[in-house]
Amino acid sequence: MNGQVFVIGLGLIGGSIALSIKHTHLEAKCSGYDVNKEQLKLGKMLGVIDESVSTIREGAEKADLIIIATPVNETKRIVEELAHMNLKRDVIITDAGSTKKEIISSANYLKQKGFTFIGGHPMAGSHKSGVSAARRLLFENAFYLLTPEPHITEEKIDRLKEWLTSTKAKFITVTPHEHDYLTGVISHFPHIIAASLVRRAEESSQTQKLIPRLAAGGFRDITRIASSSPAMWRDILLQNNEVLLGLLEDWKKEMNYVYDMLTTADNEEIFQYFQSAKTFRDEMPQKQKGAIPAFYDLFVDVPDYPGVISEITGYLAKEEISITNISIRETREEITGVLVISFQTEEDRDRAIDCINRQTSFEHTIGM
Template sequence: MKGNVLVIGLGLIGGSLALSVKKAHPEAKVTGFDIKHRQAELAKLLGVIDEISETIEEGVVEADLIIISAPVRETARILKELESCSLKESVIITDTGSTKNEIARLAAPLTNKGICFIGGHPMAGSHKSGITAAKERLFENAFYILTPGKAEKAQNIAVLKDWLLGTNARFLELPPDEHDYLAGVISHFPHIIAASIVHQTEKLSGKYELLPRLAAGGFRDITRIASSSPEMWRDILLHNKNVLLDLLTMWQKEMDYVKELLEHTDEEAVATYFFKAKTFRDGLPANKKGAIPAFYDLFVDIPDYPGVISEITGYLANENISITNIRIIESREEIYGVLAISFQTSGDRDRAEKCIRSCTPYPMSYEI
């Protein structure tokens, strides 16, 4: 396709979308705007965008597609600004936020003027952020939710999908309120639970000094999502608060049930509770992308001698395999320790396993 695309917000998501558009539509012109001008300059230097727009008002004039890739609170402000901008009648506006119902309401003044707004939520991400982390393959095989209004023309939805063809994502169309409920269940609510577990542990750590040390392994892993941006999750939760209030009520009932099982020492019921959870969890797709970015970990048994970690990371560097995190789970004298290496994609993890296997005798596994 030919045309002009404006990406507002040049972080990980916005940058990756810009790269996807450029890959699928080399004749299109991709312009970028970011409130941090240095981000825009870096995006152009890296070839993520073709041109920089100094203001939103300037950038939207010739845009055929406007992608708003900003925190939900900032998206609300941008939609308000667009109401007074000079826009093409045929322009398509979309966003990338994690909540859709409130954003659709805020976009109503534009749609009432006949401007096309189709909410979007690419369910992919990374443990890295910023324009330097942008990848054209970030959304490959990920779910990309579109939330068009009931009266939206099928042709406009098709055009948007065409613009986003380079993502190689799996598009789903949902009403905004249904999206918010599903996202609340599988993404927003788990972030609350992870944060609450960390809060409880922090409060108890004053009494039990060993807690932080003991929490360095598996506990740290199961609460990883609690390390996400506080400002971003503040805005997401407030935008989706009605759904989350309902889910919290359901969670309280669930915990009351578990408490009752323990109070009655009901061994069979407790075992059944965990069995049903295991059965459902084990039946979930293992190699598919979902609402929460997956963690692709490789666990390497390493001997305890100086330089072993740099040896392994050196092998990976020689193969241009990027890692997102590395840590030692256990290291004791005279036995093997466990080096946990995290990767952004399953492909990177598979390449790393092949690389380490060919260069060292160290045993490896995907789960520990």
């Protein structure tokens, strides 16, 4: 497609969408804006955008497609601001936020002016942030939720999908209410639970000093999403509070059920509780991307000798395999330690496994 694309917010998400559009729509021009001028400068230097603009108005008023990839509270403000600009009559405006109800409400200003706003949410992410982490295929095989209002024509929805076709995402159309409930269940609520578990561990550590040391293993892994941006999650919880309050009520009932189950010490009931959870979890698709970024971890058993970590990372570097994080579980004299290496994609992890198999005799397992 030919036209002018304007991306507001040059972080991981906005940058990745821009790269995918530029890859397929070679005649389109992509401009960008970000409050962080260093990110904006870096985005142009890396070829994520063709040009940078100094104000939102400068980029928006000549755009055929406007993509807002900012925190949800900022998105709401920008949507309202766009309604007062001299936009092209056939412009399509979309966002990438993980809540929709309040953003769609703000889009009424655009609807009153006759402009088209289609809510969007690419459900993929990364351990890294910023425009330097942007990847063209970040959303490949990920679900991309669209939340058009009833007055939006199929022609406009199809035109947005055509712009975004090179993301290779799987588009699903839902209502804004459905979107907020779905993401509340599978993304927002789990973040609350993870943060709560960490807070409980912190409180318990005041009297049990071993907790921080013991939590460095599996507990740290299952609560890793608690390390997400506090400002971002504050805004998400406030915008999706109605859904989350309902989910918290359901959670209270669930915990009361567990409490009663333990009180009665019913052997079979306890077994079935975990069995049903295991069955449902095991049946979840393994190759699809979901609302929470997948973690592609490799656990390598390494002997305790000087240079062993640099040896392994050196092998990976020679084959240009990028790692997103690295940590050590246990390193004591004469005891095998566990080196935890995280990768951005399953493909990178598979390549790393092959590399380590060829270069060493170290045993390893993958994170589940």
